[in-house]
Amino acid sequence: MTLLAPLTLAAATGLMAAAPLLPAGLExxxxxxxxPLPIRTDNGHAENFARAFAASLEPFAAEMEKCAATGEVAVVFRRDGSRVLLVAGDSSLEQMDAAGSKDVTAIAFCGSHIAMPAGRGFTADAYFSGDLETRSQCAFRGLFCRGSASLGPFTRVARWVHAGGTLRAGEYSALFGRASAGESISLGMACRFGRLHAPVIQVGLDEVPLLRRPSQFPGRSIMDLKLGRVMASGDFRLDCGDVLQGHVIAAGSVRVSAGSSILGSIKSHHNAHIGAGCEIQGAVVSSAALHISGGSHIRGPVIAEKELDIGAATQIGSPDAPTSVSAPRIRIAPGCVVYGTLWAREGGLVEAEL
Amino acid sequence: MNWSGLPPDLDSWAHMLLYLFATVIVLICVYTARHYCFTVNRVLGKQRHPYIDIDTADWPAVTVLIAAHNEEAVIADAMQALLDVDYPEGKLRIVPVNDRSSDRTREIIDNFTERHPGRIFPFHRSSGKPGKAAALKDAMQFVGSEVFLVFDADYIPGRALVRELVAAFFDPEVGSVMGRVVPLNVGRGLLTRLLDLERSGGYQVDQQARMNLRLVPQYGGTVAGVRKAALQEIGGWNINTLAEDTDLTFRLLLAGWKTVYMNRAECYEEVPERWPVRVRQIMRWAKGHNQAMFQYGIKLLRRKGVNLIERLDGLLLLGVYAMGPVLLLGWLLAVVLFYSGAQIGGGVAILALAAFTTLGNFAAFYEIAAAVRLDGSRLRIRLLPLTLFGFTVSVVSVSRAAWEQLATAVFGKELVWHKTERTRMAPAALAHAPLAAGQPEAKTI
Incomplete structure (x- = not known):
């Protein structure tokens, strides 16, 4: 009896102490x-989703050719068992409707040119082997177009869109997620966007304007240069028409007045304002909001941690040195050109009027 | 506060111990609050990744230094992964820094150099002061670019990693950048699994919270980048330190340069698989960190150009490894005071003691738990109670390091660099690395 009590106590205590360790022991x-935890292994390019989708349809190239030649709707199965509907062209849309597209995960249009009537909606990802032209109010989940794509007004793309040639989005369209193009992207008035990537992104323009000012350091990144730093413990202001060589770092706000030039980069811990007609050879980084007035040219990346407002006729990047523009919210005026990436994490909007 | 039955001459000593104990409790509470702030910020606060969206740019020339000392087991993986990264080929220069290796490291490097002419430029260092900082200092003659990255030989970068790290340097204020380290050899044993959890807490929560709160993220010496102009401005690498990373972080901070952390710039590493190796590693870190604390603590406090919150966070960061012996001292004092009959009066004192004995000891584990949740894994959290074991080993090791450092200072001996032992059988370990969920492209390394 005298031995049993302490033994029982010790066992009970031991069990209670060990109980929290049981899951650990099991694991x-x-x-x-x-x-190992998974880490990012892809190259991070904007068109990755679209290209992965296109690659998943590559095994059906022969079936697509046959479909284009015969004009018949066909169904093929991907490795994971999902159904893909093959459609010859816009004349086969009625056949496609008859065949039913509810259970398919992808629809492949095999013709060289597809004209999509107004109001068409696709819940499956769509593949176009040629060019695509849509009327207004079409809706896509994901869209891959091997040729060029011209999306009519009020078109919606929910996840991603890629065009091998040019990608045009009509007025009031919305390109949520990723949009990329091999040649150029053109956004109409009042378009909404997320992540855009193309050699040239034109906003409300049909023609790309010529590069107004040549690079001060052709063939060299701004980071390759040894430049001094101007450190401001408060706000920093550069007066109209002044030229500054070196980087600007301000603990407060930065204001670069109209017509000024900076042969370097800018970092602002508060709001930053770039006046009209300014020339910045490097990057502009703002920890808060950033306003770029019209007619300015910034060669390096443009980053704002809050809002970014880009005035009309602004040019960011250049054909020989594409760059990135990023902020949670971006408003961009018609007449702007961005070479490279334009990325609004929460939402981007093209202004409706000049 | 009073003691019953103590002679008057011992009473003053007992009071002194009590004040010392109170100081320890206050320090623990400060670090507890720090851990909780970081964790709450990471889970509920706004996250800052200002440079992550720079995917297109006029990329600069970059030199990648791979620090290698007897790394025959791992160096090939690192070089192959760097050859495969997505960066303009003509702008990437890979420099393996072979520091006095006596194994096959040189042979492997030369073989790669021969197969990839114009891309790899080896630096075989056969003499000079041992240690990573000294090797990197000598290797700077091979760095012609304004930006350079540093990897250890056991690190395996992903395809976008170089670009992600370099992107931060478009900000002219950034002097150095740090990426996230993810253990590769997780499944080798209890130690590797505990280190996996510890790394998650350290990077996913601690470093990112400091980035979010605009505090002082730490340059970690590998998966990291440095602006050459900034390094030159602060006088180059400090070869008299055991933690060149901490040393660099604080010298840059004092000179007005920022260190930034990129949580998505992830890279695999090999963590120690044996406890003695781990103990040596953490002792070296502790000694180096403490060196930096003594060298830069007061300077940082007095530095007007650095804002107050950065100064405070910097001081707390410098004191991290000093908290090991402080904690041990606290435990010792608690026992001594208990048996000497000390009565701690007042609600605040009791609350502080409670914080010390409960929350204070668990704040770091709370951080790890949050990190595991953020990493999206469900079952790793089960090992959390066992981190107490790893924590205890660390506290004892760090305290031992502090004691040795004290003795070294007294007897004037030079601190010695201990290399971390590698155990990978290259390159098979890579085959077990899973692909990231939702990533459309297969891993090519």
Whole structure:
């Protein structure tokens, strides 16, 4: 009796102490997550989703050719068992409707030119082997177009869109997620956008304006240069028409007045304002909001941690040195040209009027 | 506060111990609050990744230094991964820094150099002061670019990593950048699994929270980049330190340069698989960190150009490894004071003691738990109670390091660099790395 009591107490205490370790013991024994965490292994390019989708349809190239030649709607199955509907062209749309597209995960249009009537909506990802032209108010989940794509007004793309040639989005269209093009992207008035990537992104323009000012450092990145730093413990202001060589770092706000030039980059811990007709050879980074007045040219990346407002006829990047523009919210005026990436994390909007 | 039955001459000593104990409790509470602030910020606060969207740019020339000392087991993986990164080929220069290796490291490097002419430029260092900082200092003659990256030989970068790290340097205020380290050899044993959790807490929560709150993210010495102009401005690498990373972080901060952390710039590493190796590693870190604390603590406090919150965070960061012996001292004092009959009066004192004995000891684990959740894994969290074991080993090791450092200072001996032992059998370990969920492209390394 005298031995049993302390033994029982010790056992009970031991069990209670060991109980929290039981899950740990199980995991150590079963090794269910004894593997490295996954890390990013892709190259991070904007068109990756679209290209992965296109690659998943490559095994059906022969079936697509046959479909284009015969004009018949066909169904093929991908490796994962999902159904893909093959459609010859816009004349086959009625056949497609008759065949039913509810259970398919992708629709491939095999013709060289597809004209999509107004109001068409696709819940499956769509593949176009040629060019695409849509009327107004079409809706896509994901859209890959091997040729050029011209999307009519009020078109919606929910996840991603890629065009091998040019991608045009009509007025009031919305390109949510990723939009990319091999040649150029053109956004109409009042378009909404997320992540855009193309050699040239034109906003409300049909023609790309010529590069107004040549690079001060042709063939060299701004980072390749040894430049001094101007450190401001408060606000920084550069007067009209002044030229500054070196980087500007301000603990407060930065105001670059109209017609000024900076042969370097700018970092502002508060709001930054770039006046009309300014020339910035490097990057502009703002920890808050950033306003760029019209007619300015910025060669390096443009980053704002809050809002970014880009005035008309602004040019960012250049054909020989594409760059990135990024902010949670971006408003951009018609007449702007961005070479490279324009990325609004929460939402971007093209202004409706000049 | 009073003691019953103590002679008057011992009473003053007992009071002194009590004040010392109170100081320890205050320090622990400060670090507890820090851990909780970081965790809450990381889970609920606004996240800052200002440079992550720079995917297109006029990329600069970049030199990648791979620090290698007897790295035959791992150096090939690192070089192959760097050859495969997505960066303009003509602008990437890979420099393996072979620091006095006596194994096959040189042979492997030369073989790669021969197969990839014009891309790899090896630096075989056969003499000079041992240590990573000294090797990097000598290797600077091979750095012609304004930006250079540093990798250890056991690191395996992803395809976008170089670009992601370089992007931060478009900000003219950035002097150095740090990426996230993810253990590769997780499944090798209890130690590797505990280190996996610890790394998650350290990077996913601690470093990112400091980035979010505009505090002082730490340059970690690998998966990292440095602006050459900034390094030159602060006088180059400090070869008299055991933690060139901490040293660099604080010298840059004092000179008005920022260190930024890129949580998505992830890279695999090999963590120690044996406890003695781990103990040596953390002792070296502790000694180096403490060196930096003594060298830069007061300077940082007095530096007007650095804002107050950065100064405070910097001081707390410098004191991280000093908290090991402080914690041990606290435990010791608690026992001594208990048996000497000390009565701690007042609600605040009791609350502080409670914080010390409960929350204070668990704040770091809370951070790890949050990190595991953020990493999206469900079952790793089960190992959390076992991190107490790793924590205890670390506290004892760090305290031992502090004691050795003290003795070294007294007897004037030079601190010695201990290389971390590698155990990978290259390159098979890579085959077990899973692909990231939702990533459309297969891993090519």
């Amino acid at each position: 150590l024994r079963n090794r269910e997550e004894a593997c």
